[in-house]
């Protein structure tokens with residue numbers, strides 16, 4: 001069946017082509033910081049720090065009433081830590097995220113050992129659960145915070161070597177950990193996940209897990225098994241979850257997703273024959289799966305905030321920065337074009 005699949009690759013813009021100026025030097029700078037502890041320690045002194053408390057990012061409200069992640073100056077963080085009784089070594093546990101367009105190194109730091117309210121007061125912000133943050137932040141900021149949280153989580157859960165049981169030690173950037181006994185090097189891990197928007201040419205297929213917020217539906221997704229290609233994983237997941245065989249696949253885009261423990265989401269569109277759309281939903285995986293018309297999707301894309309308790313249920317979709325939202329939006333645009 002796979003050999004008859006049509007796989008279409010879409011031309012996706014490389015981040016470098018969006019803003020050419022300085023991209024190469026910034027990427028080389030970040031790479032140097034990962035490899036050279038002394039340079040990274042120096043960059044930390046002049047860097048920006050995104051604070052987390054037990055993996056929840058610190059957000060500040062802007063004058064316009066929107067939210068942004070607090071990007072604090074390193075020396076300010078040091079002063080705050082000292083005022084709150086930390087011995088000062090905590091700052092060195094910061095993990096490198098990236099480099100801003102202003103050429104400032106960006107780090108994340110979890111201050112979970114300090115009193116949450118005291119830090120919030122000092123920083124004039126609030127630590128907000130990451131999932132909630134995703135509904136409050138803009139498209140550019142959410143991935144940065146997600147990346148920071150994923151790196152911090154990896155460090156917090158990788159203190160010991162899985163082969164020797166001995167402690168591992170990180171480099172200054174936090175881009176790797178090394179077993180103190182065997183020297184085995186560990187790098188941050190992601191699990192590949194395929195996410196697919198299936199269409200029958202007129203409607204698209206969305207499903208919901210019982211753990212989703214009320215009324216929320218998303219594209220079908222599933223972890224890739226060891227040894228599987230993206231296409232094989234996609235066909236298997238669609239078959240397992242809704243009992244359909246896909247006919248063609250086209251790649252859309254990818255995304256790092258911090259839940260449940262760092263996934264690498266590979267987003268695709270797929271089609272099924274209009275003559276073969278009868279769903280056989282596996283209810284151990286999905287609470288429900290349904291075909292939605294362009295009209296239903298268009299109005300769901302307009303829903304900006306989830307319905308409150310007591311309000312009638314409406315269809316709503318994952319937040320803007322979720323790749324599921326992108327796939328659904330892409331489908332709606334193409335569908336409108338083909339129907340006009």
Ligand SMILES: NC(=O)C1=CN([C@@H]2O[C@H](COP(=O)(O)OP(=O)(O)OC[C@H]3O[C@@H](n4cnc5c(N)ncnc54)[C@H](O)[C@@H]3O)[C@@H](O)[C@H]2O)C=CC1
Nearest residue numbers: 191193218221222223257259260263265318322323324325
């Ligand atoms: N960014 C986005 O737009 C969206 C992201 N997602 C993410 O995709 C992920 C996968 O979707 P699901 O339907 O839950 O996957 P799934 O259909 O593969 O089912 C999850 C089950 O797969 C098993 N599994 C196999 N390998 C695993 C691994 N490496 N890590 C964890 N569990 C593994 C576990 O038994 C787990 O309960 C979700 O965790 C979710 O966070 C899902 C929808 C939208």
Ligand SMILES: [Mg+2]
Nearest residue numbers: 220221222285
């Ligand atoms: Mg699934």
